[in-house]
Amino acid sequence: MRLPNRSENNAIRALKRTSHNFYQFWRRFSRNKLATISLIFVLVIALIAIFADLFYSYDFVTANSLENSFLKPGESGIVYFQDKEINHKFILGADNYGRDILGRIIHGGRVSMLIGFVAVAFALTSGGILGAIAGYKGGWIDTLIMRLTDILLSIPMIMLSIAIVAALGNSFINLLVAISISMAPRYVRIVRASIITIKDYEYIEAARCIGASDMRIVFQHILINITAPIIVQSTLNIGAAILNTSFLSFLGLGILPPKPEWGNMLSEAREFIQYAPHTLFAPGIAILLTVLAYNLMGDGLRDALDPKLKR
Amino acid sequence: MMLRYISKRILMLVPVLVGVTFLVFSLMYITPSDPAQMMLGANASPAAYAQMRNDMGLDKPFLLQYFHFLFGYKHAIFGYKGLVFGDLGRSYITNRYVFELILSSFPNTALLATGALLMAIMIGVPIGILSATMPYSFIDMFFTIIALLGASMPTFWVAMVLIYFFANKLGIFPAMSDPRDFNSLILPMVTLSLNSMAILMRMTRSSMLEVMEQDYIRTARVKGLDESVVITKHALRNALIPIITIAGLQFGALLSGAVLTEKIFAYPGIGSIMVDAIYVKDTPQILGSICFIAIIFTLVNLLVDIMYGLIDPRVKETRPKAKNLKKKELSNALAQQIRK
Numbered sequence: 001m002r003l004p005n006r007s008e009n010n011a012i013r014a015l016k017r018t019s020h021n022f023y024q025f026w027r028r029f030s031r032n033k034l035a036t037i038s039l040i041f042v043l044v045i046a047l048i049a050i051f052a053d054l055f056y057s058y059d060f061v062t063a064n065s066l067e068n069s070f071l072k073p074g075e076s077g078i079v080y081f082q083d084k085e086i087n088h089k090f091i092l093g094a095d096n097y098g099r100d101i102l103g104r105i106i107h108g109g110r111v112s113m114l115i116g117f118v119a120v121a122f123a124l125t126s127g128g129i130l131g132a133i134a135g136y137k138g139g140w141i142d143t144l145i146m147r148l149t150d151i152l153l154s155i156p157m158i159m160l161s162i163a164i165v166a167a168l169g170n171s172f173i174n175l176l177v178a179i180s181i182s183m184a185p186r187y188v189r190i191v192r193a194s195i196i197t198i199k200d201y202e203y204i205e206a207a208r209c210i211g212a213s214d215m216r217i218v219f220q221h222i223l224i225n226i227t228a229p230i231i232v233q234s235t236l237n238i239g240a241a242i243l244n245t246s247f248l249s250f251l252g253l254g255i256l257p258p259k260p261e262w263g264n265m266l267s268e269a270r271e272f273i274q275y276a277p278h279t280l281f282a283p284g285i286a287i288l289l290t291v292l293a294y295n296l297m298g299d300g301l302r303d304a305l306d307p308k309l310k311r
Numbered sequence: 312m313m314l315r316y317i318s319k320r321i322l323m324l325v326p327v328l329v330g331v332t333f334l335v336f337s338l339m340y341i342t343p344s345d346p347a348q349m350m351l352g353a354n355a356s357p358a359a360y361a362q363m364r365n366d367m368g369l370d371k372p373f374l375l376q377y378f379h380f381l382f383g384y385k386h387a388i389f390g391y392k393g394l395v396f397g398d399l400g401r402s403y404i405t406n407r408y409v410f411e412l413i414l415s416s417f418p419n420t421a422l423l424a425t426g427a428l429l430m431a432i433m434i435g436v437p438i439g440i441l442s443a444t445m446p447y448s449f450i451d452m453f454f455t456i457i458a459l460l461g462a463s464m465p466t467f468w469v470a471m472v473l474i475y476f477f478a479n480k481l482g483i484f485p486a487m488s489d490p491r492d493f494n495s496l497i498l499p500m501v502t503l504s505l506n507s508m509a510i511l512m513r514m515t516r517s518s519m520l521e522v523m524e525q526d527y528i529r530t531a532r533v534k535g536l537d538e539s540v541v542i543t544k545h546a547l548r549n550a551l552i553p554i555i556t557i558a559g560l561q562f563g564a565l566l567s568g569a570v571l572t573e574k575i576f577a578y579p580g581i582g583s584i585m586v587d588a589i590y591v592k593d594t595p596q597i598l599g600s601i602c603f604i605a606i607i608f609t610l611v612n613l614l615v616d617i618m619y620g621l622i623d624p625r626v627k628e629t630r631p632k633a634k635n636l637k638k639k640e641l642s643n644a645l646a647q648q649i650r651k
Contacts, residue, residue, distance in 0.1 A: 151330035154609045155601070156567030163601050166589040167338035243465055247571065250467050251586060266468055270575070273475045280475060284468035292463040 028304040035300020038293040045290060049110040056103030062258045068098035070276040093278045096268060097258075101279060104260035105286050111261045112290065115176055115245045116238040122180040124234055127187025132218055134188065135195030145188065152185040161244055165253045175254045179241050190233055194226035228305035232298050239294030246287050262287050317617055324613060331605045332394060335598060336377050344592040349403055380598070394602060402588070402596045409599040413581060417603070419490040420573065420580035424565040426496060427503035432558055435508040439515025439554075444542060446520060454512060461509030466568065470502040470575040488576035499576045503568060507561040514557045518550040525549075552622055559615030563608045 030036050048055070060081055068077035071094040079088045079098075092102040134145040152160065164178035198204065199222065207221050246263030248254035255261035257268060262283045269279035347363040348355070355363070364370045367389050368379055383393035384400075391400030399409040442451040477498060478486035488495045522528065523546055531541045570582030577583070581600055588596035 147326060147330065150327050151334060154327050154331055154612075155334070155605045156564065156608055158570060159567050159601060159604055162570070162586075162589065163335060163338050163597075166597065167342045169343060239463065246465055247467065250571070251574065253589070263465075266465075266471065270471055273471060274479050277475055280468075280471055284465065284472065287465050287468065288460070288463055291465075292459065295459065295463055 025304050029300055032300040032303060034296050035303075038296040038300070041289070041293045042297060045109055045293075046113055048106055049113045052106045052110050055106055056100060058107060061099055061103035061107050061260055063099065064258075065094075065098040068094045069096055070094060070272070070279070071098070073101075073278050092282045093276070095265070095279050096272055096276070099258075099260075101265070101282050104265055105262065105283060108260040108262045108265060108283070109286065109290070111172075111255055111259075112242045112245055112287075115172075115179065116241040116294075119176050119179040119183065119241045119245075120234050120237045122176070123183035123237070124187055124230065126180070127184035128191045128230070130184075131188040131191030132195055132223070135192035136199060136214065136218055136222075142192075146192070149185040149188045152181070157182045158244070158247065161248060162251070162253060165248055170253065170256060172255065175245065175248060178248070179244050182244075183237055183241065186233065186237070187230070190229055191226065194229060195222055198222050198225055228302075231305060232302040235294055235298035235301055239291040239298070242287065242294070243291055313620065316620065320613055320616065324609060327609060328606060331609070332381065332602050333377065335601050335605070336380050337373075339594050339598050340373060340376070342592070342594070344594070346403055346594055349592070394599075399595045399599045402593050404588075404591050404593045404596070409595045410603075412584060412596070413599055413603050416579055416581050416584050417607075419578065420566060420569050420582060422490055423496065423499055423503060423569055423572070423578065423580060424562060426500040427565050428507065428558065428562050430500055431504040431507040431511050431561065434504075435511030436515045436554060439512045440519055440542070440547065442512070442516040443519030443523065446516075451516075458509040458512045461505045464505065466502060466506065467571045467575055469505060470499070470572055473498050473502060474575070486576070488578040490579065495576075499572045499578060502575075503565055503572045506568065507558075507565060510561065511554065511557060515550070515554050518553050519546060522546045522550045552619070555622060556615055556619050559618065560612060563611040563615075566607060566611070567604060 029039075052058075060079075063079075063081055065077070065079045065081070068079065068088075068090070071077050071090045073091065073093040074089070075093065076087055076089045077094065077098070079086045088100065090100050090102070092100075092105070095101055095104070130145050130149075134142040155163070160182040161178040164181060165174055168174040168177065195218075204217060204221055207217050212220070245254055246261070246266070249256075249261045249263030250267045252264075252267065255264055257264050265283040266280065269276070269283070273280055347360060347367055347369055350367070351359060351363055361370075366386060368376060368384050368386065371379070379393065380399075381393050381395050383396065383398070384390050389400060392398035397410050401407060402409055402412065405412070438454050442454050445451055474486045477484045484498045485492075485495045486498075488499045490496070519542075528541060528546055531545045532538075536545075567582075569580055570586060572578070573580040573583040574586055581604060585597060585600035585604070587593075588600060
């Protein structure tokens with residue numbers, strides 16, 4: 001019988017431990033029915049957003065067909081698209097330019113999900129790094145970073161993103177920048193606070209004694225222990241980012257029509273509330289359900305990741 | 312002691328406000344729009360254009376311009392006393408004094424925000440208490456879901472749905488809002504208060520629940536006091552402290568949240584002035600309104616902090632992490648609910 005060598009043994013043990021941890025986490029998470037449903041919902045929305053072109057082509061949802069304006073949900077109309085006549089069923093009806101609302105919601109979801117994820121990822125990395133430096137180093141650099149954070153936090157988040165978009169101009173990238181910058185200060189605070197509580201623990205001292213570098217201590221020993229609050233906060237923030245995106249687009253400061261986006265769909269629907277209420281309800285409910293799902297998922301994750309909060 | 316704390320907090324405010332104005336000014340500085348061009352139109356000669364830039368002080372270095380912005384700029388036509396003295400000159404578009412417009416519209420926004428806050432407190436707090444007295448019951452569950460929906464709904468969409476039902480369908484309230492007409496204020500106030508209401512509801516519930524577990528509540532019950540007395544006299548008094556803080560912080564949030572509500576209801580508040588100024592790239596007006604809102608927001612939050620110290624003698628110099636708390640709080644309570 002061949003004994004597995006030491007490193008192999010360690011690798012297997014690490015794998016087992018990871019899968020066991022994941023199993024524990026999943027057991028706790030799946031006990032929360034609403035959170036599980038939300039997770040599935042978010043995954044489905046994400047898949048639909050990724051494969052949006054399979055359902056409706058982008059050109060189709062941005063092309064006008066004025067004769068189909070304000071078709072009610074479920075009605076069919078003839079669309080002249082790319083020199084062809086298509087008898088198209090408008091499942092959620094058509095908007096003021098006769099564009100398919102369901103198609104626009106699906107393509108708009110793409111924008112929202114993308115901005116939600118990327119903006120939060122960007123805020124997380126930039127804010128996280130600054131927070132880690134501030135918390136770990138302390139001293140003047142801590143003071144400097146925290147004063148900057150205070151400044152950013154003293155402008156209401158909505159105002160800050162409006163001001164940034166107004167300054168940089170309308171574009172997808174600028175929208176992303178605006179939303180990430182207005183979110184980053186929160187991460188600075190969370191990461192800094194967690195690091196300050198953890199950095200004086202004995203095991204950190206031990207790591208330092210055996211000669212671990214600062215980078216190694218922060219990444220290997222500290223960050224591992226603060227992932228839970230960060231993941232929870234990020235999940236909740238994706239919802240907030242989606243809300244903010246639609247908000248800015250609604251004001252005409254984000255994604256502009258004819259590009260589909262939930263906020264600008266609502267902005268267009270606003271003028272026709274009386275004649276065509278269906279143009280108002282569909283995009284709003286899309287935003288509501290998505291944000292709700294992220295919030296519920298965040299709660300579920302918090303419970304599953306942080307057993308200390310359990311009763 | 313208290314006085315020292317307050318003066319320290321006010322002193323700490325100065326660098327933050329300088330930073331805020333600097334940030335906003337820099338943002339406007341990098342804006343691609345060109346005020347000199349706007350004043351002259353597209354067909355101006357290069358000489359006139361250069362003269363205009365010189366007159367408006369736009370050819371000066373960035374830091375000098377920022378200094379002008381704060382402490383005034385001397386010029387017969389384009390001069391102003393500076394932000395510190397509450398004067399940023401005239402708007403490029405309406406030619407009215409920037410701060411005249413801001414100050415005349417701010418009371419409208421304050422009215423809307425105050426109304427929304429009162430509504431949120433009057434509905435949110437009692438429901439929170441009710442939920443806390445019967446935790447995990449059907450009623451509690453029901454309001455939990457309502458709170459969760461309230462926190463996830465886009466405000467501007469709620470506003471439009473309300474307009475659709477109450478203005479277009481039923482015709483009870485007008486779709487446009489006017490500060491002089493109380494009836495027309497109801498829809499925007501409801502819209503604006505929803506989010507804060509949800510937060511206050513959850514906050515009250517969890518704060519009450521926490522207090523109800525304390526020993527002195529058990530003592531009061533053992534003493535044979537009526538349950539309603541225990542709740543109102545013993546529990547509520549202590550539970551109210553964090554609620555007041557959250558309510559105060561909500562006021563700041565409501566002032567900025569009013570932007571969209573004002574825009575949709577065509578309400579003449581500071582938010583709609585700012586957004587309109589952004590559309591027409593009216594730099595002084597944008598600068599003035601954003602700085603004004605940020606300053607008010609900061610002051611309100613400071614006031615809440617100081618009040619917190621006054622109300623609760625146990626708290627000294629430790630800032631409540633209310634901002635983090637509210638979301639955490641909300642979701643925590645919800646999570647407990649859902650697990651049930």
